[in-house]
Amino acid sequence: MANVDLKNLTKKYGDVIAVQNMDLNIPHNEFLVLVGPSGCGKSTTLRMIAGLEEITSGEIYIGDQLVNEKDPKDRNVSMVFQNYALYPHMTVKENLGFSLKIAKVDKKEIEQRVKEAVQILGLDELQKRKPSQLSGGQRQRVAMGRAIVRRPDAFLFDEPLSNLDAKLRTQMRTEIKKLHQKLQTTIIYVTHDQVEAMTLADRIIIMKDGYIEQIGSPIEVFNNPINVFVATFIGSPPMNILEAEIIKRDGKIYFELDQDVLMPCPESKASLLSQKNKVIIGIRSEDISPSNSNTSDEFWYFEKNIDLAEPLGTETQLFIKLKNKEIISRMYNPREIEIGEQINFAVNLNKIHIFDNETKKIIK
Amino acid sequence: MKQIKKIGFWFLVLFILLLVCLPGIWIFVSAFRPNPEILSKPANWIPDRWTIFEFTQMFSIKGYVSVPAFKYLMNSIIISFFSTIIAITIGMMGGYAFARFNFKGKNKIFLGLMLARAVPGISLSLPLFILFAKLGIINTSIGVIIVYVAMNVPFTIWLTDGFFRQIPKEMSEVARTDGCTRFQAFWNIELPLAGPGIGAAAIFAFLLSWNEYALASVLTRTIESKTLPIGMMDYLDEFTINWAGMCAIAVVMIVPAIIITFMVQKHLVSGLTFGGVKG
Numbered sequence: 093m094a095n096v097d098l099k100n101l102t103k104k105y106g107d108v109i110a111v112q113n114m115d116l117n118i119p120h121n122e123f124l125v126l127v128g129p130s131g132c133g134k135s136t137t138l139r140m141i142a143g144l145e146e147i148t149s150g151e152i153y154i155g156d157q158l159v160n161e162k163d164p165k166d167r168n169v170s171m172v173f174q175n176y177a178l179y180p181h182m183t184v185k186e187n188l189g190f191s192l193k194i195a196k197v198d199k200k201e202i203e204q205r206v207k208e209a210v211q212i213l214g215l216d217e218l219q220k221r222k223p224s225q226l227s228g229g230q231r232q233r234v235a236m237g238r239a240i241v242r243r244p245d246a247f248l249f250d251e252p253l254s255n256l257d258a259k260l261r262t263q264m265r266t267e268i269k270k271l272h273q274k275l276q277t278t279i280i281y282v283t284h285d286q287v288e289a290m291t292l293a294d295r296i297i298i299m300k301d302g303y304i305e306q307i308g309s310p311i312e313v314f315n316n317p318i319n320v321f322v323a324t325f326i327g328s329p330p331m332n333i334l335e336a337e338i339i340k341r342d343g344k345i346y347f348e349l350d351q352d353v354l355m356p357c358p359e360s361k362a363s364l365l366s367q368k369n370k371v372i373i374g375i376r377s378e379d380i381s382p383s384n385s386n387t388s389d390e391f392w393y394f395e396k397n398i399d400l401a402e403p404l405g406t407e408t409q410l411f412i413k414l415k416n417k418e419i420i421s422r423m424y425n426p427r428e429i430e431i432g433e434q435i436n437f438a439v440n441l442n443k444i445h446i447f448d449n450e451t452k453k454i455i456k
Numbered sequence: 457m458k459q460i461k462k463i464g465f466w467f468l469v470l471f472i473l474l475l476v477c478l479p480g481i482w483i484f485v486s487a488f489r490p491n492p493e494i495l496s497k498p499a500n501w502i503p504d505r506w507t508i509f510e511f512t513q514m515f516s517i518k519g520y521v522s523v524p525a526f527k528y529l530m531n532s533i534i535i536s537f538f539s540t541i542i543a544i545t546i547g548m549m550g551g552y553a554f555a556r557f558n559f560k561g562k563n564k565i566f567l568g569l570m571l572a573r574a575v576p577g578i579s580l581s582l583p584l585f586i587l588f589a590k591l592g593i594i595n596t597s598i599g600v601i602i603v604y605v606a607m608n609v610p611f612t613i614w615l616t617d618g619f620f621r622q623i624p625k626e627m628s629e630v631a632r633t634d635g636c637t638r639f640q641a642f643w644n645i646e647l648p649l650a651g652p653g654i655g656a657a658a659i660f661a662f663l664l665s666w667n668e669y670a671l672a673s674v675l676t677r678t679i680e681s682k683t684l685p686i687g688m689m690d691y692l693d694e695f696t697i698n699w700a701g702m703c704a705i706a707v708v709m710i711v712p713a714i715i716i717t718f719m720v721q722k723h724l725v726s727g728l729t730f731g732g733v734k735g
Contacts, residue, residue, distance in 0.1 A: 144629050164632040171633040177626035181648050191634035194644070242634065 094155030094245035095120045096141060096278060101150035103136050103302075110136040112302040114150070118246075118280065123272050125281045127289040128299035128325070134282045137299075138248050141280065142171050155245055170239030174251040176231045178223035184234050185219040191242045209237040212274065213267075229260045236271065246278040253288060265291055286326050290314070298322050320452040323374045323445060329409065331374045332419045335449060338368050347373055350414045355392050358441045364455050365446070371455065374445035377409065380421040383438035391438040401429040410435070480710070487511075487703040494699045510704035522698075525705055527679050528687035532709075535597050535683055536665040539604035543661045546605070547612025548654055552642065554613060555620035556628075566617075569610040577607065581674040588675060595677040603671055608661040615660070619653030620646060659720050666713055684709045 101114040111133040118124050126134040139145040141152060143164035152159050159167050179187050188209055192202045210216055213233045223231060232252060239247055249268075253261045269292055272279055283289055289296050290310040298305045298313060298321075306313055306322045317323035317331075324330040336347035336355075345357040345365055355373075357365060365371065386393040399418070400411035408426040412419050421437060423429075446455045486494045487510065489503035514525035553559075554566055584603060585594065593599035623646055631641035647654075669685040676682045688705050691698040 142629075142633050144632065163637065164629075165635045165637060167633075169633060171630060173626045173630060175624060175626060177624060177630040179627070179631075179645055190631075190644075194635045194640060238630075238634070248633075 094278060095153075096246055096280065097151075097153040097156075098137075098141070099151040099153070101137070101140065101152065102148045103133070103140060103145065104148045109302045111140070114304060116297070116304075116307075118278060120278055121276050123269075123279045123281065123292055123294045124297065125283060125289040125293035125295070126297050126299060127283055127286055128305075130284060131301075132299040133302040134284075134297075134299050135250055138171075138250055138280060138282045141167075141246075142169055142248050143167050144171075168242070168245045169248055170242050170244040170246075171248040171250065172232075172235045172239050172252045174254050176223070176235040176255075178226075178231055178234055178238075180223050183220050183222055184215060184226070187223070187234055188215075188237050188241050191238065205241045205243075209240045212240065212271070213237045228256050229264060232256065232264055233267075236268075240271075240275070244277070246280060247275075249279065249281040251283055252281075253283070254285070261288075268292065287328060290326070296326075298325060316454075317374075317445065318454050320372060320374065320447050323447070327376060329377050329420045331376050331445070332380070332417075334373045334375070334414060334417060334419070335370065336373050337370055338365060347371065349373070353394060353414065355394075355439065355444075356441070357446075358444070361446055361455070368448075368455075370449045372447040372449050372452065374447060375419075375439060376443065377420040377422045379440040379443040380419065380437050382410070382421070382423050382435050384436070386436060386438070388438075390441055392441055393436060393438050395434055395436050398429055398431055398433050398435060400431065403429075412437075483703045483706050483710070486700060487707045489700065491698060491700045494703075510698075510701045511708075514701065514705060514708075522701060523687060523690040523705065524679050525684075525687060525708060528682055528684045528705075529708060531597060531676075531681060532666060532683040535600050535604065535681075536662050538597075539601045539608065539665045540658055540662045542601070543605045543608035543612055544654060544658050547609045547657060547661075548616050548647075548650075550609065550613040551616030551618075552620050552646070554617045556625070566613075569613055573610045577668075578670045581671055584671065585674050594675060595681050597681050599675055600672055600681060600683070603675065604661075604665040604668065607668075608664060611664075612657045612661060615657040616650060616653050619650040623649045655720055659717065662716065663713060666709070 096116075096118040098114050098116040098118075101111060101116075102109070103111040114137065126137060128134050136145060140147055141154075143159065143162060147160060154167055154169065179190065182190065185206060188206045189202045192205060197205075210219060213236060215230070215233055215237060218226060218230060218234070223234070226234065232255075235252070252268075253264055256264060265288060268281075281288075281292060293310055295307060296310055296313050297307050300321055306318050308316070313322060313326050317326060320333060324333060334349055336349050338357075339346045339348050339354060341354075345362050346354040347357060349355055383391070383393065396412040396414075398410050399413055402409040402411075403426055405426075406424075408423040408429060410421040410423055410429065412421060429435075447453060448455055485501070485503060488506050488508065490505065490507060490509065493500055493503060493505070510522070513522040516524075516526070554562065588594040588599045591599075593602075627645050627649070628636075628638070628641040631645045632638065636644065667685060668683075672683050672686050673689075676686055684705060688702055688709075691701040691705070
């Protein structure tokens with residue numbers, strides 16, 4: 093039961109920077125997800141909190157205690173690894189009780205706490221089995237159970253679901269979320285899967301090259317990405333990104349998305365762009381959709397031929413090209429689509445994102 | 457046709473097997489018959505008269521004493537046992553260090569250890585003899601143990617390094633977040649998992665110490681430290697060779713080695729293949 097604070101945390105491997113000047117305050121009971129492409133430093137951060145990786149500089153506090161010099165065993169955090177790392181020579185029960193045995197906890201107490209974990213995770217019938225006799229999902233559960241019995245101050249998950257198949261992953265995701273509600277503990281969770289990040293997190297941290305790009309609630313980072321990287325990383329399919337020239341005509345500002353394809357700039361943003369010649373436009377696929385009408389002021393309409401259609405049942409993803417770049421649009425009331433068919437699209441102008449073409453940061 | 461091929465194949469197997477086992481069989485047979493019969497021509501494969509005379513002699517049952525085999529056996533056991541234990545303890549720790557830690561000159565040190573194995577042992581006999589004589593540990597069990605430990609450690613490191621490498625690093629990491637010290641994680645988790653490899657390394661070390669002749673022949677002089685292979689030479693006189701006695705003492709030497717090897721044979725095979733795939 094504790095908060096975790098990182099102050100100016102830096103990790104270097106020789107000259108290579110893995111994590112740079114990270115400041116982070118994780119309050120008690122928060123479900124925090126670190127997400128980013130591989131090599132962004134998210135796992136390194138987690139391992140530094142666990143004490144498995146030495147810190148180059150900075151400070152780590154767990155429950156207001158400076159733990160920089162403490163061994164992993166004295167930090168009272170539990171870690172769940174991607175490959176589960178169950179002890180192969182012990183039964184499930186022994187695996188669960190191992191940490192308590194090492195801590196010389198009374199046998200009755202061990203029995204009691206293992207029983208609790210077994211019940212929480214539904215491992216009743218598997219207690220006498222060895223890890224090699226378990227399925228992937230069961231192993232994952234045992235790994236979580238092993239973390240639970242210690243009653244740690246914080247749980248650290250390092251891509252715990254990446255080794256599971258898609259269906260099981262969804263199921264375990266829900267279980268982890270339920271577990272968090274039941275245990276009321278701080279959880280720091282590392283993943284490269286943005287769907288996992290969105291569904292689980294109270295707060296998401298998006299990392300890249302050792303830096304924090306953005307911190308915020310899932311909805312916040314989805315709706316208001318602060319730069320192109322976050323915009324394309326969060327959301328599936330990724331946000332459509334287009335470079336556009338700024339064209340002024342009749343006192344109005346337009347974005348040239350393709351030859352003779354001019355999208356008007358929303359009036360609220362116009363004043364920000366007076367000095368600009370070029371910007372990057374981001375439009376989520378759900379904000380470009382086929383439309384029958386073309387009258388609303390909030391929308392901008394254009395016609396385009398379909399390159400490819402991918403029906404998904406609830407929606408169909410339509411692929412079109414602007415300036416030789418593939419753009420994905422979502423059609424929410426799917427019908428049969430023919431390749432090459434010309435369709436009228438509507439873009440929700442209030443939902444477009446405008447980024448600086450040099451700094452790649454949002455303009456607002 | 458198929459049948460003939462099969463029979464032919466098995467005859468070939470039998471022939472090769474006989475070829476391989478022949479010296480062993482000859483030793484066993486000869487250990488239980490008197491010397492003249494061994495030297496008879498043409499060779500007599502099945503003894504006319506079985507006897508355990510040489511065994512009773514060397515183990516001084518009924519008061520006969522030819523060669524102090526019991527003392528040699530004890531020397532062999534003590535030297536092999538302790539040199540194995542020490543070599544395994546050091547080698548295992550070394551293997552763990554090479555598998556888990558990064559330190560300066562790691563690859564060079566590893567290469568150096570492997571090169572040390574390439575040096576023919578006999579070429580060290582004279583320097584060792586002089587050194588040990590000056591140190592006053594010539595003709596002692598301790599001296600021989602030191603040499604055998606030095607011979608066994610590089611191989612043990614190489615073999616156990618491969619085994620520790622195959623245990624995922626996360627195993628010890630999770631143990632450490634589970635409340636173990638680094639040593640506890642090693643002792644409770646990694647050591648049991650590397651058990652087969654360490655067992656195999658122990659057998660190799662034991663057999664090498666048990667069979668070694670060249671260095672022991674230089675470093676041991678008397679009944680105080682001579683091992684069985686050296687003791688065998690006691691049957692060599694100026695004008696005669698007691699073949700029966702030699703074969704008998706060879707049997708004393710071979711039997712424990714065979715028993716131990718059979719006991720851990722499973723580990724041996726997995727040890728050789730498992731450790732072998734290390735990158």
